[in-house]
Amino acid sequence: xxxxxxxxxxxxxxxxxxxxxxxxxxxxxxxxxxxxxxxxxxxxxxxxxxxxxxxxxxxxxxxxxxxxxxxxxxxxxxxxxxxxxxxxxxxxxxxxxxxxxxxxxxxxxxxxxxxxxxxxxxxxxxxxxxxxxxxxxxxxxxxxxxxxxxxxxxxxxxxxxxxxxxxxxxxxxxxxxxxxxxxxxxxxxxxxxxxxxxxxxxxxxxxxxxxxxxxxxxxxxxxxxxxxxxxxxxxxxxxxxxxxxxxxxxxxxxxxxxxxxxxxxxxxxxxxxxxxxxxxxxxxxxxxxxxxxxxxxxxxxxxxxxxxxxxxxxxxxxxxxxxxxxxxxxxxxxxxxxxxxxxxxxxxxxxxxxxxxxxxxxxxxxxxxxxxxxxxxxxxxxxxxxxxxxxxxxxxxxxxxxxxxxxxxxxxxxxxxxxxxxxxxxxxxxxxxxxxxxxxxxxxxxxxxxxxxxxxxxxxxxxxxxxxxxxxxxxxxxxxxxxxxxxxxxxxxxxxxxxxxxxxxxxxxxxxxxxxxxxxxxxxxxxxxxxxxxxxxxxxxxxxxxxxxxxxxxxxxxxxxxxxxxxxxxxxxxxxxxxxxxxxxxxxxxxxxxxxxxxxxxxxxxxxxxxxxxxxxxxxxxxxxxxx
Amino acid sequence: xxxxxxxxxxxxxxxxxxxxxxxxxxxxxxxxxxxxxxxxxxxxxxxxxxxxxxxxxxxxxxxxxxxxxxxxxxxxxxxxxxxxxxxxxxxxxxxxxxxxxxxxxxxxxxxxxxxxxxxxxxxxxxxxxxxxxxxxxxxxxxxxxxxxxxxxxxxxxxxxxxxxxxxxxxxxxxxxxxxxxxxxxxxxxxxxxxxxxxxxxxxxxxxxxxxxxxxxxxxxxxxxxxxxxxxxxxxxxxxxxxxxxxxxx
Numbered sequence: 036x037x038x039x040x041x042x043x044x045x046x047x048x049x050x051x052x053x054x055x056x057x058x059x060x061x062x063x064x065x066x067x068x069x070x071x072x073x074x075x076x077x078x079x080x081x082x083x084x085x086x087x088x089x090x091x092x093x094x095x096x097x098x099x100x101x102x103x104x105x106x107x108x109x110x111x112x113x114x115x116x117x118x119x120x121x122x123x124x125x126x127x128x129x130x131x132x133x134x135x136x137x138x139x140x141x142x143x144x145x146x147x148x149x150x151x152x153x154x155x156x157x158x159x160x161x162x163x164x165x166x167x168x169x170x171x172x173x174x175x176x177x178x179x180x181x182x183x184x185x186x187x188x189x190x191x192x193x194x195x196x197x198x199x200x201x202x203x204x205x206x207x208x209x210x211x212x213x214x215x216x217x218x219x220x221x222x223x224x225x226x227x228x229x230x231x232x233x234x235x236x237x238x239x240x241x242x243x244x245x246x247x248x249x250x251x252x253x254x255x256x257x258x259x260x261x262x263x264x265x266x267x268x269x270x271x272x273x274x275x276x277x278x279x280x281x282x283x284x285x286x287x288x289x290x291x292x293x294x295x296x297x298x299x300x301x302x303x304x305x306x307x308x309x310x311x312x313x314x315x316x317x318x319x320x321x322x323x324x325x326x327x328x329x330x331x332x333x334x335x336x337x338x339x340x341x342x343x344x345x346x347x348x349x350x351x352x353x354x355x356x357x358x359x360x361x362x363x364x365x366x367x368x369x370x371x372x373x374x375x376x377x378x379x380x381x382x383x384x385x386x387x388x389x390x391x392x393x394x395x396x397x398x399x400x401x402x403x404x405x406x407x408x409x410x411x412x413x414x415x416x417x418x419x420x421x422x423x424x425x426x427x428x429x430x431x432x433x434x435x436x437x438x439x440x441x442x443x444x445x446x447x448x449x450x451x452x453x454x455x456x457x458x459x460x461x462x463x464x465x466x467x468x469x470x471x472x473x474x475x476x477x478x479x480x481x482x483x484x485x486x487x488x489x490x491x492x493x494x495x496x497x498x499x500x501x502x503x504x505x506x507x508x509x510x511x512x513x514x515x516x517x518x519x520x521x522x523x524x525x526x527x528x529x530x531x532x533x534x535x536x537x538x539x540x541x542x543x544x545x546x547x548x549x550x551x552x553x554x555x556x557x558x559x560x561x562x563x564x565x566x567x568x569x570x571x572x573x574x575x576x577x578x579x580x581x582x583x584x585x586x587x588x589x590x591x592x593x594x595x596x597x598x599x600x601x602x603x604x605x606x607x608x609x610x611x612x613x614x615x616x617x618x619x620x621x622x623x624x625x626x627x628x629x630x631x632x633x634x635x636x637x638x639x640x641x642x643x644x645x646x647x648x649x650x651x652x653x654x655x656x657x658x659x660x661x662x663x
Numbered sequence: 664x665x666x667x668x669x670x671x672x673x674x675x676x677x678x679x680x681x682x683x684x685x686x687x688x689x690x691x692x693x694x695x696x697x698x699x700x701x702x703x704x705x706x707x708x709x710x711x712x713x714x715x716x717x718x719x720x721x722x723x724x725x726x727x728x729x730x731x732x733x734x735x736x737x738x739x740x741x742x743x744x745x746x747x748x749x750x751x752x753x754x755x756x757x758x759x760x761x762x763x764x765x766x767x768x769x770x771x772x773x774x775x776x777x778x779x780x781x782x783x784x785x786x787x788x789x790x791x792x793x794x795x796x797x798x799x800x801x802x803x804x805x806x807x808x809x810x811x812x813x814x815x816x817x818x819x820x821x822x823x824x825x826x827x828x829x830x831x832x833x834x835x836x837x838x839x840x841x842x843x844x845x846x847x848x849x850x851x852x853x854x855x856x857x858x859x860x861x862x863x864x865x866x867x868x869x870x871x872x873x874x875x876x877x878x879x880x881x882x883x884x885x886x887x888x889x890x891x892x893x894x895x896x897x898x899x900x901x902x903x904x905x906x907x908x909x910x911x912x
Contacts, residue, residue: 056793071722072778074819075730127795134800136788136851138812145802163812169729170815177787184782216767245724279692280699281726379727382746512706555708556717560677561768563720
């Protein structure tokens with residue numbers, strides 16, 4: 036390419052910022068788009084930590100074990116070569132964060148400390164108090180600011196991504212975006228675009244996610260032809276606080292640091308938690324899963340909570356609440372290791388968690404599914420080729436995706452403290468992949484006629500004009516609330532086909548209604564009603580993909596659970612027992628049918644779903660997950 | 664009478680438009696915070712005079728006091744509105760935009776100046792690239808880590824700037840938060856290699872000498888960051904740097 040290539044990155048959380056830094060280091064100018072100053076991105080909400088094998092606790096932890104835990108944690112549904120490389124590169128990423136100045140918690144010897152998280156047996160999680168995500172985000176934000184200072188990066192904060200600009204051959208050549216202050220739509224040229232816009236928690240109404248995690252950007256590229264994969268897999272975090280606006284996360288580190296989950300043994304017990312004697316408490320995770328106890332993976336813990344509250348009627352005060360108890364731990368220990376989070380609990384619950392068990396219930400937390408991305412397998416190592424244009428490439432040429440908005444690494448369920456890792460790692464890989472793509476690109480965006488950009492800008496302006504001109508119609512917030520109710524009732528921890536059919540019918544109705552949204556604010560300056568209305572429309576489209584994929588998948592895998600298709604290991608039987616071996620064969624037969632990525636393609640009539648095999652070349656699926 | 668939550672909100676349609684007050688009453692529910700109440704108003708934007716008006720404009724994101732977006736004056740106090748629980752506030756609850764930053768619209772202000780200041784003071788640890796160099800940073804004692812951790816929690820929310828008498832649109836003062844970041848990065852084993860660069864950045868016009876020692880900043884910081892401790896230490900370091908510059912060339 037003759038002219039200097041330019042890249043657009045959309046989204047400024049860990050994924051987007053890592054991609055930006057890598058591109059800037061490679062000498063490419065980057066335009067970075069974000070709804071808000073990037074330092075406020077949702078990555079800052081991750082509390083507990085980031086996984087990397089450092090083996091500093093005498094447990095002989097190995098990278099191989101991290102790979103196995105991630106693969107099995109995800110119930111085998113993730114392509115394995117990228118997992119392998121991610122786990123191998125994790126210690127190097129951690130060292131880089133350390134060099135950036137992240138205030139990781141330390142051992143007495145001044146090296147980075149590690150703690151236990153769910154779904155694993157070894158201490159493998161690096162942490163900075165209970166604000167690890169914020170500390171990592173700030174560190175990479177500072178590196179980007181250094182590049183901004185040197186004019187390699189231009190930030191477009193308070194801009195909303197609206198659409199891709201695709202040329203006649205379907206290659207991505209730029210974007211259109213809305214200036215959230217002037218409300219002007221502009222088209223921007225770029226030789227490649229990286230989308231790193233995070234998860235879609237708001238589809239469930241309330242979740243542990245930030246209020247900007249709508250998934251709208253992912254929905255927009257899906258509607259322009261990018262495939263969307265494994266949409267039905269959403270993680271419900273077992274421990275969240277209840278709230279009107281948001282279900283605030285209580286980090287899994289609480290369980291890792293010794294927190295115990297319990298309910299009173301007697302239904303409807305009205306005594307205060309502290310007054311209930313030890314023998315009248317039901318530590319349900321410890322009883323049901325003696326090996327892992329309170330640190331079973333999140334999907335297992337969430338289902339156990341649903342079982343103990345909804346099916347056994349043992350919720351605290353008869354409500355959908357269970358206790359997470361840290362009161363047996365010394366105050367100084369808790370302050371040092373979980374301080375930030377416990378402060379947050381006290382602020383919002385008005386109850387001191389050092390002396391009272393915390394009250395919690397599962398909440399929508401993380402989207403394992405997302406924009407489908409590719410990878411280039413390294414035939415020599417079985418991992419992925421570290422720098423290759425196919426890595427993190429979406430189904431649209433020139434469009435890359437990384438971070439929570441992609442579908443890779445976590446399969447059917449994400450392990451705790453693997454999200455900060457995958458966000459960072461995938462951002463780095465995507466940045467490097469784009470550099471490789473640009474080197475191979477024959478003709479850049481400057482060869483594309485201006486008329487293409489003008490046409491896309493006008494199409495977006497017309498959508499805005501229609502919304503702004505409608506005097507009477509539906510209220511976007513009301514539609515969103517209804518969407519949340521539908522998803523939280525039927526597309527939650529436990530699913531049934533009858534419920535999912537109802538959800539699909541209701542979503543179809545919402546989709547119709549969303550075409551008639553009228554705005555309470557029709558002004559032309561810093562109008563928040565307009566982008567919100569468009570986000571709600573796009574959330575409904577994505578919700579349909581989630582519900583459709585969930586309806587079609589007749590099995591239990593990771594976070595996706597339908598009781599009528601559950602394969603349970605025979606009680607008290609293990610590998611070698613004939614009953615267990617018969618169970619294993621049933622499980623393998625089910626894998627033949629369902630161990631596949633679901634891939635959604637947008638059509639005017641709704642999503643078309645097909646299935647694609649999973650690369651299980653690192654560790655063949657021979658043993659079912661078993662956390663007993 | 665039905666229990667309500669009563670808000671008095673200072674609104675402004677744009678940067679140059681005149682401000683005005685508008686009141687809203689919403690049905691009471693326990694455990695509301697200011698943002699959850701604003702979300703209710705977004706869906707039902709009807710003022711106390713019964714008029715349907717444009718919903719209030721504000722910034723928020725995380726809703727758990729870590730992202731720094733929703734700073735505003737709640738009953739006159741700068742704080743994160745998401746952590747301002749209605750049950751703890753005197754009614755009517757007044758909401759106003761921060762006064763030290765240009766109003767964009769209603770409660771949303773433009774805090775770009777704060778982010779620019781982070782660039783001006785070079786608040787980062789310079790790296791020779793983000794590739795793995797197969798080494799960690801040098802060891803850091805748990806004591807040193809605890810001190811640095813406190814400063815690393817700054818979310819650039821602007822509350823300290825709001826209450827600082829020296830920080831306003833006629834002054835070049837960089838403000839307390841960026842000074843805290845200078846202290847943080849100077850205290851890092853390798854970040855400290857560039858201590859002099861950061862000190863020089865705060866030794867000129869609008870630098871540390873502009874601090875009037877009012878000590879308001881520490882009182883409002885939502886993360887309890889000991890900003891005045893940092894400013895004190897930086898003042899001494901700047902003096903040493905000045906002497907060093909004078910005698911050691």
